[in-house]
Amino acid sequence: MTRTVGIIGLGLLGASLAKALRVYTTYDVIGYARRQEICDVALAEGCVSQAFTMVEPVITGADIVVFALPPEMNGRLFEEVAHLFRPGQVVTDVSSAKDEFASTVYEHIPEGVHFVSIHPMAGSEKGGYTEAHQDLFQKMGWIVLEHEAQLAYDATVARELADMGRAVGSRIEYVEMEHHDKYLAMVSHMPHMLASIMITTAGGDELGDKRMSLSAGGLRDSTRTASGLPSMWQEIIYGNRMNVLKAIENVEQELATVKQLLHANDNGGSLGQYLERAKQIRDRLPSLTIDKQ
Template identity: 65%
Template sequence: MNKTVGIIGLGLLGGSLAKALKAYTDYNVVGYARRCEVCDAALQDGVVSQAWTDVELMIKASDIIVFSLPPDTNASLFREVAHLLEPGQIVTDVSSAKANFVHAVYETIPRGVSFVSVHPMAGSEKGGYEVSHKNLFKGMGWIILEDPTSDVYDAEVADELEAMGRAVGSRIERVGLYEHDEYLAMVSHMPHLMAAMLTNVAGGDELGEFRMRLSAGGFRDCTRVAGGLPSMWREIIYGNRHNVLLGLSKIQEEIEAVKPLLEVDDDGAALEAYLEKCRDIRNELPYLTGQIRK
């Protein structure tokens, strides 16, 4: 009998995972959403066999339970429903910041229930079931978070979740659980905050609207993620704030290193050398330039 994956939260990530699992795997997929209309849409699309606004019913019907709400919401909900979990069930999550959810799991997960966290590196500045799609994960990172010292970590479950990621078209990375948030602060959470800051500096005063009319694709690309859902990104950034603060400190150091390049009277030679170095670093990163390794 095929396993049932229950997805808590059918927004962009959860809805896309449901559609991808339905399209590319043999899992039976069920879902939970707080709004009836989201459940009805997922049922009408045929991506879930059942959907409820009662999370208890979904948990009872599932072999693998995926928490796909924002990080703090996931943590709060897990504490509420942990007593419903039964031995043999598997818990995972797709949160961008892990510390709060992992803390809640390790404090309250019942004996005999396995937990392996994953992080699909996919998303959009837009959210909601209506923008989810089955190919969101294709070519994107699917991070398995390893913690073999934990009693609830199961290497076989990690392998199964890795196979799930491959099935929906992702490339697999494995990272230590306690290193994940530090890494993601540098490549996701701090850059998101920087995009918000850039938007505010360029567009947040009385000349902002005029400046925006003069902007082009470069500004749009640099600030795209600042259009994301503020309530969700508050949870992500604030939940990982210590690592984000370290990232901002590095940015401050970089600013102080770049200022003299603009002050020196050398016709911009030092600045050009700096820009060349940065260009070369970026061009050597295949996942940013589209040269994805198989």
């Protein structure tokens, strides 16, 4: 029997997931979008088999419901519609920060409904339905959040969601729920803030355009994420702000170390050692992010 995935939010991630599931799996996919014109386009393109501007028919018509709105909106909406879920249904989400949404789900989820969160590590500087495509998740990370201590967690559901990620081309990582937001603060949210800081420092004053005209690939590569949708990143980073603050404190400690190395009267020897260690760490990155299935 074909299972149905209902996706609440047909933006970049939600619509890309819908398209990928329609192409690479046997799931039926239905969706919610706030605007009728998005529903119409999604139906015309075959992104979903049904599209609604109301959330209720997506919940009642799906076996797996994916919350793909911004994290704060996901939480508010789930609180409003939790009573619609029936035993055996699956709730998941694709948020970049998990703690707030997960807390809301655990507080309001009906008995017998399962909740396993996922985080597809995919995206773009641009958002919205028009940027969505079926191969967004190819060779990208797909995190499945484990939380055995919660009654709503189900290992069988976790395996199904992991299989879903494999089917759309992702590599699977399992992470404990309690660690996820701390890890992502370090590898995603804090780096985004640093990109914003760097580009503002380099180009934010009256000499900025001249300096940036002299830049090469290094500035573009290291500040790429600063071109991301500000409203989306504001919510992601502020929603995980305590972990981001801790990550920034770690950066401040590293900056203090580097300042000491630059003050050292050793012809740059200790600085060279620091740069060599950083290179060794960076060179491990490709081996840690290849497909390990």
